[in-house]
Amino acid sequence: MKIAIFTDTFTPQVNGVARTFQRFVDYLEEHNIEYRLFVPDSEEDLYSSQILRFTSFPFYLYPECRLALPNVFHIKKELEQFQPDIIHIATPFNMGLTGLYYGKKLNIPMVGSYHTHFDRYLEYYHLQFLSKWIWKYLNWFHRLFEMNFVPSFETKREVSRNGFRNVQIWSRGVDCERFHPQFHSNSIRKKYNIKERYILSFVGRLAPEKDIDVIMEVAEKLPLPLKENVHWLIAGDGPLRDELESVKPQNMTFTGYLRGDQLAELYAVSDLFVFPSTTETFGNVVLEAHACGTPVIGARAGGVQEIIQHGQTGWLCKPKDTEDFSRRIQSSLENPGQLKHMGIEARNYALSKSWEEIFINLIQQYESVIHRDQNQRKVANM
Secondary structure, three states, rough: OOEEEEOOOOOOOOOOOOOOOOOOHHHHHHHEEEEEEEEEOOOOOOOOOOOEEEEEEEOOEEEEEEEEEHHHHHHHHHHHHHOOOEEEEEOOOHHHHHHHHHHHHOOOOOEOOOOOOOOHHHHOOHHHHHHHHHHHHHHHHHHHOOOEEOOHHHHHHHHHHHOOOOOEOOOOOOOOOOOOOOOOHHHHHHHHHOOEEEEEEEEEEHHHHOHHHHHHHHHOOOOOHHHHOEEEEOOOOOOOOHHHHHHHOOOOOEEEEOHHHHHHHHHHHHHEEEEEEOOOOOOHHHHHHHHOOOEEEOOOOOOHHHOOHHHHOOOEEEOOOOHHHHHHHHHHHHHHHHHHHHHHHHHHHOHHHOOOHHHHHHHHHHHHHHHHHHHHHHHOOE
């Protein structure tokens, strides 16, 4: 099988889509499956014969995500030489549009994946009036795909309600060897000068659509005796960072982006991971926290609610309800026995989410599309 992938986000960008496709590329290389990846360029020198990068510029609403300016002649030549069996298009921007055009022109079967609730982001940027047009465009973009992959059942319901067809679940996994509970809190405490008893953490883009304002309010609302014993670690970066740091309470530290063992260590030494975002199609960071044996308090919204098992691996709160989040944090920290049990259950849940199994299923879906396309061509040539 030969696979061509078109996406506007990939390593070294830090987001769920980029990390998922990096993991997928690693899987393809491990299993000697041929691929070509068409992505935007980056400030780091990350070129290879399989990964083709093109000039890009920052996306207005999401500067960490870059929009490519594809060299269409180069891409056409590469596809004709590589002769992929299938094209997977992951983003509906410039790179995705180029893949869509040449997939149709060269008669290559195509699948697509939907990763981001762009229409939900609009509310946070006062652009709700564009929602209808966003869905019209996305429907036009995804209609030519043999399959459309989404990461959760909630997302499948949402896109199906808005007109998508041939929707299949492509879930997410977690590397339980990299993300594990066997870290000691001493190094983190020393690095960030943490004296408080409890560590609460958040990992994500510091932007309005992540509902980071809920964290800031909850940090102030916790009862005084508990508040004085909690230290918040906020990992990530984004357009709100400077503003948030200017008003942060004394017991809150902004770490910037963390990767690899540093990120795993932050999850593992946290007593609770708090994730109020209501716009997630999945919530990779929630699964990573679980893999590190850390219970999660999150919003009952989006794909997150399919990861957190309420009362077993964490708690689901009413979206944007700071009182509910505060109560769950307080009750969890005041019940260490239950908290420890939740951490064990969280780790066990994560152990069942193997990337290997998830990618095997995806490859099988590719095969079914390729075989169906081949059969249709045979019938057409009779």
